[in-house]
Amino acid sequence: MRYVSTRGAAPALDFRDVTLAGLASDGGLYLPERWPSLTREQIAGFANLSYVDTAVAVMTPFVGDALTPDELKDLCTRAYGRFSHAAVTPLVQLDHDQWLLELFHGPTLAFKDVALQLLGLLFERFLNGSDRHLTVVGATSGDTGSAAIDALAGRAGVDVFMLHPAGRVSDVQRRQMTTVLAPNVHNIAIDGDFDTAQALVKQMFNDPGFSGTFALSAVNSINWARLMAQVVYYFYAAVRLGAPERSVAFSVPTGNFGDVFAGYVAAQMGLPVAKLIVATNVNDILHRAISAGDYSKGIVQQTPTPSMDIQVSSNFERLLFDLGARDGAALSAQMQGFESSGAMRLTNAQHTGAALFASDRVDLDDMTLAMRWAHEHAGQVIDPHTAIALAAARRHPSDVPVVTLATAHPAKFRDAVERATGQRPTLPGRIGDLFEREERFATLPGTFDAVTAYIAERAVPKP
């Protein structure tokens, strides 16, 4: 399998190189040159497979010959062996039509572990025997950071520099990052919001001086391997609810558009997906884009769902490319217009082509009501991000099962959960002593010069 950039000018790469590269050299994001397709019989056969075997079956076409089937299975077994639930991503029924897909049983209690546990092992495997030292640069609004740090702490050949917006993540989220004291982990709190952090990371890749000096790589969902691993749980859930005979809808709490784009990929591969509901908080750029074709930035507002306090959604570019006849030059011009003005209209083809998606904007009151409903009617204490998607799911009548992606453990957002339900979740044993651990992080202005100077002093240059 070869991978092409959404902006059309970077070289096509194989799976190994696309994993190590992260972002394309023309500023675009990599995508498979075509979507692999699975037959109905193959999909039906997944109903009897474990999570690991489903992962191997779904990911094999993307991995190509970069790994043997045995190697891929070994990596998946190790990655998902660290999850605390035997099903890895179990389904929980809420009522007749509504289901939760619990994605938070990994080491850092959010869906990011599903992809990042595997990505850490892929880096290790692909760096084995090479003298390349990776400088991983990442931006987090709370969850990617701890999942990447858990996956990479102490690994040879990799340093990770993780930028989070100071004061805009929950205390549990911050401590999950800053209490990891491994020498290859560097946490940086920046003055600014998540969009500032994400823009700095992209600027590092696009700066010839910086990216020429360090072998940069990405752990955000701009890295294709992240999305590939997330496609798996759409198949895993849908076949348990009757696919391919029956279609299934998914409601996804959305920020950077990675998780829901993985659902789109599953649909392109042949999974009968009835609808993908893009659920946003009041930072609703994606809701406006999908419902009205208006992709224009607002000011990032702080909410009790900090991981979704995002206005520039990196992976939306992948969808626009796929729906725009994969014309890299046209998309490049469209994205450059957005980058300079902060606004763009979707073309007719992009807007009408996105018919698989519905969208919804959920405010604080409706988020709170969804948390209460889950608690009172189904005995489930859910986190606020999950509640955004559950509220949206309940507002979209459906004649097929609707699966809400439960993206984080409620203990990561104890104050918000307690305010809504009166229940204060306890920290799971894995992080029971989190508030007694020592923290270490730097605080820097959110500027390219300040952050790159800090990294340059600590990172290992290319030979």
Ligand SMILES: Cc1ncc(COP(=O)(O)O)c(C=O)c1O
């Ligand atoms: C708990 C949680 N839910 C939802 C999201 C949004 O997911 P995505 O950025 O893939 O749209 C995030 C952050 O990515 C998150 O951490």
Ligand SMILES: N[C@@H](CCOP(=O)(O)O)C(=O)O
């Ligand atoms: N919500 C994320 C933001 C980064 O998203 P990613 O999926 O692109 O890594 C977070 O919690 O850090």
